[in-house]
Amino acid sequence: MLRYTINRVLLMIPTLLGVAVLVFFMLRVVPGDIVEVKLRGDGGNVTQEVIDSERKRLGLDRPLLTQFGEWMVNMAKGDFGISMWTERPVMEEIMLRLELSLQVALMATFIAVLLAVPMGTLAALFRDTWIDYLVRILTIGGLSIPSFWFGMLLMLSLLAFFNWLPPITFTPIYVDPWENFKQLIWPAMAVGYRYCSVVARMIRSSLLEVLNEDYIRTARAKGVYEKLVISRHALRNALLPAITVIGLEFTFLIGGLVVTEQVFNLNGIGQLFVQSVSRNDFMLIQGMVMLIAGFYVFVNLIIDLLYAVFDPRIRYDT
Amino acid sequence: MTIATPTAADTAIPKAPNPYLEFCRQQPLGAISFFIIVVMMFAGIFSPWVAPYDPLAIDFAGILAAPSWEHWCGTDAFGRDICSRLIYGSRTALVIGFTSSFVGSTVGAILGIASAYFGGKIDDWIQRFVDILLAFPLIVLALVVVAAVRKFVVGGVDVNLIIAIAVPIIPRVARVVRAAALSVRVMPYVDAARAAGYSHSRIIFRHMAPNVVAPYLIMLTAFIAQAILAEASLSFLGLGVTEPTAAWGLMLSGNAADFYREAPWMILFPGAMISLAVFAFNLFGDSLRDYLDPRFKV
Numbered sequence: 001m002l003r004y005t006i007n008r009v010l011l012m013i014p015t016l017l018g019v020a021v022l023v024f025f026m027l028r029v030v031p032g033d034i035v036e037v038k039l040r041g042d043g044g045n046v047t048q049e050v051i052d053s054e055r056k057r058l059g060l061d062r063p064l065l066t067q068f069g070e071w072m073v074n075m076a077k078g079d080f081g082i083s084m085w086t087e088r089p090v091m092e093e094i095m096l097r098l099e100l101s102l103q104v105a106l107m108a109t110f111i112a113v114l115l116a117v118p119m120g121t122l123a124a125l126f127r128d129t130w131i132d133y134l135v136r137i138l139t140i141g142g143l144s145i146p147s148f149w150f151g152m153l154l155m156l157s158l159l160a161f162f163n164w165l166p167p168i169t170f171t172p173i174y175v176d177p178w179e180n181f182k183q184l185i186w187p188a189m190a191v192g193y194r195y196c197s198v199v200a201r202m203i204r205s206s207l208l209e210v211l212n213e214d215y216i217r218t219a220r221a222k223g224v225y226e227k228l229v230i231s232r233h234a235l236r237n238a239l240l241p242a243i244t245v246i247g248l249e250f251t252f253l254i255g256g257l258v259v260t261e262q263v264f265n266l267n268g269i270g271q272l273f274v275q276s277v278s279r280n281d282f283m284l285i286q287g288m289v290m291l292i293a294g295f296y297v298f299v300n301l302i303i304d305l306l307y308a309v310f311d312p313r314i315r316y317d318t
Numbered sequence: 319m320t321i322a323t324p325t326a327a328d329t330a331i332p333k334a335p336n337p338y339l340e341f342c343r344q345q346p347l348g349a350i351s352f353f354i355i356v357v358m359m360f361a362g363i364f365s366p367w368v369a370p371y372d373p374l375a376i377d378f379a380g381i382l383a384a385p386s387w388e389h390w391c392g393t394d395a396f397g398r399d400i401c402s403r404l405i406y407g408s409r410t411a412l413v414i415g416f417t418s419s420f421v422g423s424t425v426g427a428i429l430g431i432a433s434a435y436f437g438g439k440i441d442d443w444i445q446r447f448v449d450i451l452l453a454f455p456l457i458v459l460a461l462v463v464v465a466a467v468r469k470f471v472v473g474g475v476d477v478n479l480i481i482a483i484a485v486p487i488i489p490r491v492a493r494v495v496r497a498a499a500l501s502v503r504v505m506p507y508v509d510a511a512r513a514a515g516y517s518h519s520r521i522i523f524r525h526m527a528p529n530v531v532a533p534y535l536i537m538l539t540a541f542i543a544q545a546i547l548a549e550a551s552l553s554f555l556g557l558g559v560t561e562p563t564a565a566w567g568l569m570l571s572g573n574a575a576d577f578y579r580e581a582p583w584m585i586l587f588p589g590a591m592i593s594l595a596v597f598a599f600n601l602f603g604d605s606l607r608d609y610l611d612p613r614f615k616v
Contacts, residue, residue, distance in 0.1 A: 014446065015446075015449055015450055015453065018446060018447070018449075018450040019450050019453055022450055022451075023462060026462065026463070026466045027462070027465060027466045028466075029466065030466055030467055030468055031468075140597065140600060140601065141593075141597070143596075143600055144543070144593050144594075144596040144597035144600055145589075145593045145596075146547055146550060146551065146589065146592055146593065146596070148551065148554060148570070149570065149585070149589035149592060149593065152570065152585050152589065153585075153589070155578065156578055156582055156585065156586075159578055159579060160582075165578075251455075252455040254455060254458060255455030255456060255457040255458055258457055258458065258461065258551075258555070259457070259551045259554060259555060262554070262555060273458070273461065274461070274555050274557070276465075277461045277462070277464060277465040277557060278555075278556065278557060280465060282465075285462065285465055289454070289458075289462060292453070292454060292455075292458060293453040293454065296453045296454070297453060
């Protein structure tokens, strides 16, 4: 097990290195950088000299490999550089907003998993009945309705029925938990709907597969209560693939947050990402991409290790 | 001597029914979704004849008008007819959705087949590259590409947007097609083609590609849905299609949000169109998968 873990951790390094190389050079292959957005963005007439000196100040005039090397060395020391727009450390900018986004993500996960497990299980057990159809319609809706539009609909109904709009300023959980909850539950639901659909569909299909296995027939033939067959024998095995989906979709929540935070006017990671893209803030984009990729790789590691714990075949194969 | 290539008629059950009718019979939901897609394509292609108004015509006398017989879906903050903008918007959504999914899926499929065919070092490198790209949610990778590629419009179509949406599709298709191509790789006819001394590209395109068409088509349709969603999201964020072009995501952004109270139709209809389009392509992709490849069926 230790060997497997070490192997798995070492495998993370080339992936992250690849992400760094890819994002760094992709951003710089095509001409056009933050200096132009900053100084010429409003159609302002700025001389080439001013632009050159600003580039020099930000270190954009140096050879690409030097810039890349410096970025890598600093990152190894835990320094992600300085935002080219706000001139504050990238890490500081991210940390300011991480709490909010993480809280929405966790709430969304909680809602999604809480709803998805019974939905997927019921749909599989009552296959091809109205329960199954209802779940399938609800889940295909979750895959089709954009989370930002769903968020808008939530806001619209809150306004229509309760004449309530989410407040403009954010209340952290340690200041007023109830206020904080009221504020974040709607964005969490907006991004959680899709999450819930994906997980419910996964549980449905993997449970249907497991119910066809021989050991289920054996259990039934032994006279085990149907309830126990489902909960002990079937569901336990069907949840394993679901864990993968829950983990992967959690890292992909950032994709939903990118757009949904805009709707609810939440100053989180998603909004920061959109801002840094529209400003061509290379350092900030790079920092956030590394963070997202790092998080993804980490969650993948956890999933693999969980699998290895549950399924001894994986441990011995490698 | 000519070797007869097996046609569909040889392999099918005697008196094969019309495949299109068969699809409709087996997959009624797929047929319905296909009908929705056809209607949307019709509206997109013939927008100037279908739309009741000019989508760009500004009418300050009639701003924020509620839905009525004159303006079926109301008007927006510039007095533009929302129904006409929705019809023209289907053009934007379909053009960008189709092209980016086609480009992404095709490049992905070629990478996937090449990866399976060559194996060894090349396979390792392509798979590593795919792994790296898979570390991002689709929309995040699209945003990074948007940051990297400059705005670039040819003939009214945002080429940079198509590239941005196509890139994240590549690794996802490459992975699936590679898996399918691996089983084709070991077929005797591939060995025969190699023994006959055909070039690599001929074997890849003439012998292997036709046999992974099913997963390719399934992925292509499914990713049109994702691409339409991505285009709407990017336009909503102000990083995709820009005013005054009619695009569904764009119609939800900016001043639509300022008029929640006064003009809810401004956000109801465009969002419903996005959902309908994504729904239709998702469902059609699902049905196509069940029809073409019953092995996947649960």
